[in-house]
Amino acid sequence: MPKRVLLAMSGGIDSTVSAMLLLEQGYELVGVTFRTYDSIKESCLAREKGCCLVESIMEAKHNAEKMGFEHHIVDFRDTFRQCVIGNFIEEYMSGRTPNPCVLCNSHIKWGELVRVADELGCDLIATGHYARIRERDGHLYLSTAADTHKDQTYFLWMLTEDQLRRTIFPLGELTKDQVREIARQHGYTKLAEKKESQEICFVTDNDYRSFLRANVSDFDQRVRPGNYIDATGKVLGTHQGFANYTIGQRKGLGIALGQPAYVTHIDAERNEVTLGSNDDLYSSELRFRVPFSRPNELNGQTVMARIRYRSLPVEATINDLTNGVGRLSFSAPVWGVTPGQSVVLYQNDLVLGGGIIL
RNA sequence: UGUCCACUCGUAUAUCGGUAUUACACCGGAUUUUGGUUCCGAGAAGCGAGGUUCGACUCCUCGGUGGACAA
Numbered sequence: 100m101p102k103r104v105l106l107a108m109s110g111g112i113d114s115t116v117s118a119m120l121l122l123e124q125g126y127e128l129v130g131v132t133f134r135t136y137d138s139i140k141e142s143c144l145a146r147e148k149g150c151c152l153v154e155s156i157m158e159a160k161h162n163a164e165k166m167g168f169e170h171h172i173v174d175f176r177d178t179f180r181q182c183v184i185g186n187f188i189e190e191y192m193s194g195r196t197p198n199p200c201v202l203c204n205s206h207i208k209w210g211e212l213v214r215v216a217d218e219l220g221c222d223l224i225a226t227g228h229y230a231r232i233r234e235r236d237g238h239l240y241l242s243t244a245a246d247t248h249k250d251q252t253y254f255l256w257m258l259t260e261d262q263l264r265r266t267i268f269p270l271g272e273l274t275k276d277q278v279r280e281i282a283r284q285h286g287y288t289k290l291a292e293k294k295e296s297q298e299i300c301f302v303t304d305n306d307y308r309s310f311l312r313a314n315v316s317d318f319d320q321r322v323r324p325g326n327y328i329d330a331t332g333k334v335l336g337t338h339q340g341f342a343n344y345t346i347g348q349r350k351g352l353g354i355a356l357g358q359p360a361y362v363t364h365i366d367a368e369r370n371e372v373t374l375g376s377n378d379d380l381y382s383s384e385l386r387f388r389v390p391f392s393r394p395n396e397l398n399g400q401t402v403m404a405r406i407r408y409r410s411l412p413v414e415a416t417i418n419d420l421t422n423g424v425g426r427l428s429f430s431a432p433v434w435g436v437t438p439g440q441s442v443v444l445y446q447n448d449l450v451l452g453g454g455i456i457l
Numbered sequence: 458u459g460u461c462c463a464c465u466c467g468u469a470u471a472u473c474g475g476u477a478u479u480a481c482a483c484c485g486g487a488u489u490u491u492g493g494u495u496c497c498g499a500g501a502a503g504c505g506a507g508g509u510u511c512g513a514c515u516c517c518u519c520g521g522u523g524g525a526c527a528a
Contacts, residue, residue, distance in 0.1 A: 113490095187491090191492090196491080196492050196493075197491075197492075198491050199491060200490060200491050201491080228490090254490070254491080295489075295490075298489090298491085302491095307491090307492070344493095345492050345493050346492090346493075347494060348493055349481095349493080349494070350482085350493085350494090351482085352481075353468090353481085353482060354468085354481070354482085355467095355469045355470090355480070355481035355482070356469085356480085356481070358480065358481085359480075361493095362493090407493080407494090408489080409488090409494095434494085435493075437492075437493075439491095439492085440491080440492075440493095441491095
């Protein structure tokens with residue numbers, strides 16, 4: 100009897116091609132698309148048509164019907180708002196830079212997906228992520244995708260072994276080009292040419308600052324203009340409120356210092372934003388928090404640590420890991436350590452764990 | 458009121474008697490399932506009025522504005 104697989108479908112090329120592959124492999128498929136938030140983009144209003152979001156949900160449904168398997172649209176708006184958006188707002192309002200995709204993957208995509216899978220009698224769950232799963236010493240680990248440029252393990256590091264045990268990544272062995280080619284072969288030429296999705300899904304028009312203003316009731320009271328200062332505390336100018344900035348930011352500072360200026364530190368309490376040079380952003384150490392413990396003992400290990408998506412992992416040693424808080428010492432300084440972002444710890448292709456930078 | 462100094466893209470600056478530089482900001486694009494970074498491209502200026510000169514942002518005169526000093 101074929102195994103029933105619950106496939107998370109966004110309406111994009113990756114999840115659609117995943118469906119094709121799973122069907123070819125003989126799985127019995129059930130498609131599910133999450134309704135996570137409602138927003139309307141200006142660009143959609145301007146064209147007086149349904150928004151991209153609704154269109155993708157419908158496209159996912161149509162694709163599933165076309166391929167001949169059942170599809171469900173599940174309303175996760177409450178959980179999503181509470182968990183992902185809530186954390187997003189809280190982090191920014193504390194002067195940190197959140198990583199909503201990481202949280203969404205672990206809490207919504209997998210957290211809720213497993214529950215839905217159980218309800219629908221599915222043994223396994225699948226998504227169109229570029230990642231693999233590998234076993235070592237009796238434990239399951241995330242493993243980087245064959246297409247290193249598309250590897251998305253950074254956003255998936257919070258998945259637990261229990262979640263991995265029920266997961267399939269149909270695209271893990273493929274490159275993006277191969278995925279496009281498969282879509283074309285199946286007649287989905289338009290989908291193959293579709294632009295990659297990007298940006299935070301619930302933030303319209305790529306403007307998280309407006310989102311905060313619109314979704315934090317007392318935003319204007321809590322986020323007020325304050326001082327730009329340098330490392331010595333000297334006042335350099337006026338900023339628009341700490342929550343509008345992130346570590347390493349150069350554009351949008353609205354201040355001319357005669358040389359490029361970057362945000363090097365954010366103090367939400369004092370509403371101060373420190374500016375410095377590019378060199379000032381290098382550090383050889385960071386502290387991180389682990390929300391749960393992995394099956395292995397990480398303390399003292401030397402790993403490859405990635406402090407942001409699309410940056411090369413750098414060799415680092417894990418120290419003083421106690422009570423879910425640890426220290427990471429890099430063998431070479433890294434640029435732009437940003438509190439709130441994830442640090443993901445690799446050993447070759449395996450994801451050993453990760454943490455939230457403090 | 459007198460003397461001296463300054464005045465250049467939105468901001469901060471460079472240069473030169475002959476196409477006005479650079480940085481930041483702004484706009485567009487590339488890259489990217491977070492923020493940010495990076496890359497490419499565009500627009501954008503000589504305080505005003507005269508004069509000298511083939512040609513003035515540059516030199517001269519007057520005016521304006523700002524600053525310093527003097528009283």
